[in-house]
Amino acid sequence: VPSHPDSRPLSPDRSIVDAHTFFFPEAWPDLDLKFGGPPWPWLRRTGPDTGTLMLGNQPFQPCTASLWDMARRTADMDAQSVGHQVLCAHPLLLLAERPPAQALFCAKVYNDAALKACEADKARFTPLAQVPLQDADLACRELERALQGGHKGVQIANHVGGRDLDDPGLITFLQHCDSLGAPVYVMPWSDLGGQRLRRHLLDWSIGLPAEIHLSIAAMILGGAFEALPKSLRLCFASGGGAFPYMLGRLEQAWRRRDVARGRAPRPPGAYLDRFCVDADVGDARALRLLVDVMGPERILLGSGYPSPLAEQPVGGLVREAAFLDEAARTAILQGNARAFLEPSARTVST
Amino acid sequence: VPSHPDSRPLSPDRSIVDAHTFFFPEAWPDLDLKFGGPPWPWLRRTGPDTGTLMLGNQPFQPCTASLWDMARRTADMDAQSVGHQVLCAHPLLLLAERPPAQALFCAKVYNDAALKACEADKARFTPLAQVPLQDADLACRELERALQGGHKGVQIANHVGGRDLDDPGLITFLQHCDSLGAPVYVMPWSDLGGQRLRRHLLDWSIGLPAEIHLSIAAMILGGAFEALPKSLRLCFASGGGAFPYMLGRLEQAWRRRDVARGRAPRPPGAYLDRFCVDADVGDARALRLLVDVMGPERILLGSGYPSPLAEQPVGGLVREAAFLDEAARTAILQGNARAFLEPSARTVST
Numbered sequence: 001v002p003s004h005p006d007s008r009p010l011s012p013d014r015s016i017v018d019a020h021t022f023f024f025p026e027a028w029p030d031l032d033l034k035f036g037g038p039p040w041p042w043l044r045r046t047g048p049d050t051g052t053l054m055l056g057n058q059p060f061q062p063c064t065a066s067l068w069d070m071a072r073r074t075a076d077m078d079a080q081s082v083g084h085q086v087l088c089a090h091p092l093l094l095l096a097e098r099p100p101a102q103a104l105f106c107a108k109v110y111n112d113a114a115l116k117a118c119e120a121d122k123a124r125f126t127p128l129a130q131v132p133l134q135d136a137d138l139a140c141r142e143l144e145r146a147l148q149g150g151h152k153g154v155q156i157a158n159h160v161g162g163r164d165l166d167d168p169g170l171i172t173f174l175q176h177c178d179s180l181g182a183p184v185y186v187m188p189w190s191d192l193g194g195q196r197l198r199r200h201l202l203d204w205s206i207g208l209p210a211e212i213h214l215s216i217a218a219m220i221l222g223g224a225f226e227a228l229p230k231s232l233r234l235c236f237a238s239g240g241g242a243f244p245y246m247l248g249r250l251e252q253a254w255r256r257r258d259v260a261r262g263r264a265p266r267p268p269g270a271y272l273d274r275f276c277v278d279a280d281v282g283d284a285r286a287l288r289l290l291v292d293v294m295g296p297e298r299i300l301l302g303s304g305y306p307s308p309l310a311e312q313p314v315g316g317l318v319r320e321a322a323f324l325d326e327a328a329r330t331a332i333l334q335g336n337a338r339a340f341l342e343p344s345a346r347t348v349s350t
Numbered sequence: 351v352p353s354h355p356d357s358r359p360l361s362p363d364r365s366i367v368d369a370h371t372f373f374f375p376e377a378w379p380d381l382d383l384k385f386g387g388p389p390w391p392w393l394r395r396t397g398p399d400t401g402t403l404m405l406g407n408q409p410f411q412p413c414t415a416s417l418w419d420m421a422r423r424t425a426d427m428d429a430q431s432v433g434h435q436v437l438c439a440h441p442l443l444l445l446a447e448r449p450p451a452q453a454l455f456c457a458k459v460y461n462d463a464a465l466k467a468c469e470a471d472k473a474r475f476t477p478l479a480q481v482p483l484q485d486a487d488l489a490c491r492e493l494e495r496a497l498q499g500g501h502k503g504v505q506i507a508n509h510v511g512g513r514d515l516d517d518p519g520l521i522t523f524l525q526h527c528d529s530l531g532a533p534v535y536v537m538p539w540s541d542l543g544g545q546r547l548r549r550h551l552l553d554w555s556i557g558l559p560a561e562i563h564l565s566i567a568a569m570i571l572g573g574a575f576e577a578l579p580k581s582l583r584l585c586f587a588s589g590g591g592a593f594p595y596m597l598g599r600l601e602q603a604w605r606r607r608d609v610a611r612g613r614a615p616r617p618p619g620a621y622l623d624r625f626c627v628d629a630d631v632g633d634a635r636a637l638r639l640l641v642d643v644m645g646p647e648r649i650l651l652g653s654g655y656p657s658p659l660a661e662q663p664v665g666g667l668v669r670e671a672a673f674l675d676e677a678a679r680t681a682i683l684q685g686n687a688r689a690f691l692e693p694s695a696r697t698v699s700t
Contacts, residue, residue, distance in 0.1 A: 162545055192542045195512055196564060200571040201610040205599045209592060210560040214546060221550040242559060245595035248633025249555045256659055260551040283598025289639045309606055 016082045016315045017337035020185060020237060020278055020302025023087040023127075024053065025113035026068040032056060035102050041092035043068065053092055060092060066306035070117050074124065076306065080313045083334075084123075085305070086185075086341070087114055088155035089130040094189050096133050096157040103132035104142060111146045119150070126341060128153045128185060134160045136169040140176045152341055153183035153233075158215040159191070165215050166222025174228055183233035183340050185302070188212045188241065204309065212241025216275070217250055223263025225274045233276075233340055237302060239286070240277035244293040276340060278302030279318050279332055280311065288323050296328035300336040366432045366665045367687035370535060370587060370628055370652025373437040373477075374403065375463035376418040382406060385452050391442035393418065403442055410442060416656035420467050424474065426656070430663045433684075434473075435655070436535075436691070437464055438505035439480040444539050446483050446507040453482035454492060461496045469500070476691060478503045478535060484510045486519040490526045502691055503533035503583075508565040509541070515565050516572025516613075524578055533583035533690050535652070538562045538591065554659065562591025566625070567600055573613025575624045583626075583690055587652060589636070590627035594643040626690060628652030629668050629682055630661065638673050646678035650686040 024043055031040035039056020046052055049065040049072070065072045067090070077085060089110050095103045107130040118125035129146035131139035133156050143154055154177060163170060165186070177184050190197065190207025192214075197203045216236060219225055236243075243250075250268040253260035264271070276298045281287050290299060301318060304310040311317060318324065318332050374393055381390035389406020396402055399415040399422070415422045417440070427435060439460050445453045457480040468475035479496035481489035483506050493504055504527060513520060515536070527534050540547065540557030542564075547553045566586060569575055586593075593600075600618040603610035614621070626648045631637050640649060651668060654660040661667060668674065668682050 159546070164546060192546075192560065193564065196509070196514060196542075196568075200567070200612040201603045201607060202564065202567060202571075205596065205603050205610070206560060206563050206567060206592075209596055209599065210542065210556065210563075213556050213560075213592075214543065214552065217550070217552060217556060218546075221552075242556075242563075242592035242595060245592060245631075245636050245639065246555065246559055248631060248636050249559065252632045252659055253551050253555050257551060260555070262550040281595075281598060282602045285639055285642045286595050286598050289595065289635055292635045309602055 015334060016301060017084045017334045018082050018303050018305060018314055019086045019235065019300050019337040019340060021085045021087055021305040022067065022090040022307055023114055023117065024067045024090045025110060027113065029109060031106065053090065055092065062308055064306055070120060074121070077124065082314050084126065086126045086128055087118060088128045088185060088187065091187055091189060093130055094157040094187065096160045096189065100132045100135035100138050103134060104138050107131050107142050111149065111151060115149050115151060126152045128155045130155065133157055133173065136173045139173050143177065143180065143182060147180055147182060153185065155185045155187055158186050158188045158211050164218035164222065166218045166224040171224055171227055174232060178229050178232040183235065186215060186234065186236045188238055208238050209241035212236050212238050213243045213246060216240060216243045220268045220271045221262030221264050225271045226263065230274065234274065235276040235278060235300065235340055237278055237280065239279060239281035239290055240294070244290050247293055272298065276300055276336065280304060284317060284321055287317055287321055291324065296324065296331050297336065299332050300340055301333050365684060366651060367434045367684050368432050368653050368655060368664055369436045369585065369650050369687040369690060371435045371437055371655040372417065372440040372657055373464055373467065374417045374440045375460060377463065379459060381456065403440065405442065412658060414656055420470055424471065427474065432664050434476065436476045436478055437468060438478045438535060438537065441537055441539060443480060444507040444537065446510045446539065450482045450485035450488050453484060454488050457481050457492050461499065461501060465499050465501060476502045478505045480505065483507055483523065486523045489523050493527065493530065493532060497530055497532060503535065505535040505537055508536050508538045508561050514568035514572065516568045516574040521574055521577055524582060528579050528582040533585065536565060536584065536586045538588055558588050559591035562586050562588050563593045563596060566590060566593045570618045570621045571612030571614050575621045576613065580624065584624065585626040585628060585650065585690055587628055587630065589629060589631035589640055590644070594640050597643055622648065626650055626686065630654060634667060634671055637667055637671055641674065646674065646681050647686065649682050650690055651683050
């Protein structure tokens, strides 16, 4: 992914493009009242600048006003040298297990709210849409509607129940994303491990990286990259999860056992040029391995701001990594995200 | 773990200590006939030098005579410069989900057979025992019996159903291991992911590393290392799974969220001196990260020989790693395993 032809250096205080931040609309319908069923996400305000993300009557995560207040968000960006943010639905809104019509309703509410929030300052905010991924047709239609409104791509859950991203319906959706020129950010949702991960935030520290590891492996071995066009722009959150560290293990299995090859005619490492990952690994040694495996041209900054566990300050790990040269550092902090968002970057320079 | 005082350099053709190899007794009772219930493991011979490990009437894994034939094993060792092997039960024999009395019966059969197999050449083979981990009392008794017979330690499954290694019963067992001076090798058994991992050997390439990641995190955050004596010798298979790469993520959660601290008064990285991992990572870049995080003194060679996905040749990755100096290389290939097996190494030199 070459850097965008318009990506002249920004002023030092506005240099970072953060390709993965979360947004939750301040105005949100009472879905328990509307739909019933399993508990629904909502935002409980606890003070002028604080709140709690709720699932029914259970607290899910503390939050601050940055999650819904664009002025607070802008102030944070200025303080952390972030010039541009991509807004995605908070993961609680992925809702991939709900009835499709209910998920579609929520996606529409979210998409309209996110669009409105970003319209105030398009130079600094880009919205990605939410879709009812459990129904490929509905998802394609809502993506079209969202793009027409001004969304620039889509964030999806990494799986729908037992279906991973090599599932035929999900491949159909990804093909449609490509045909519409919409980049796809893949966010994990942890269903692994059951009760064993329901303590100490292990769903976050172990479940999410394992989910993304599984998603990438499922796409490779399930033949998704063979079926999908090379022009599809795809980025996996959480630094690709455990995949970059465990690539040798996948390669070992592919080379030694027929049953481990699935529908991948080439070894897993041959598919690294088909996707990006973000730099959200939380450790300089891990970042070095990530760069070794993926190459700096396949990594972009995506912080998960303003989640309680998002990197602070945003981009600090990449800025301080002594093993990156300036070209690699700039690509990760800025150029790669621009190219992910703007496909024209790839052809204008020819 | 300082190297063993007796670990003078071995001759070049017998230099490696492989601390984790698998054994399956050639003579094995018909457990389906004896116990019934869910399918039991057994060995189907398919030729003079080949076989299939079976679960009931389903093939589980192809195997060669090296799995049960000590002469074949010795020939392989000579060919691959392995001087010494530690024998553990094939993972199919972990049987942590079975009724305790049935698991005890199998452990006794295995332990007696492994002891007999190793007795022919004690200079080259060390057996670790199998125990019915689902019942701490039975496990302690069988470990005592096995050690009296000549076993040098124990291999355990990384969990028993929903109980991870910080479970009180499992801590009791680990305390007993320490009091008996028995080193403990932790082998993962994948229960994560359900059907989503039941293809392309993803249980092996994704499930096992996630299991070990979970085991180490559960011991740290569940307070197991606070409860256990520092003298306990513990080694995690599969290179510590995804843990070394994801340590930054665990640390980030521990530092930022009270609910992620569990019973660990210190950050996760403060517990690295309480266990070893093996070098079974399958990739030079991953091995470098492993050494960066754990230090060469906490890594030993454990290949999983003669499984179809074991490293070939054994120790190749460590031998060829340009970033290791000779002291680190020798420690990983030899000294650390000796110290793991022989506690006297730590005190003799004072």
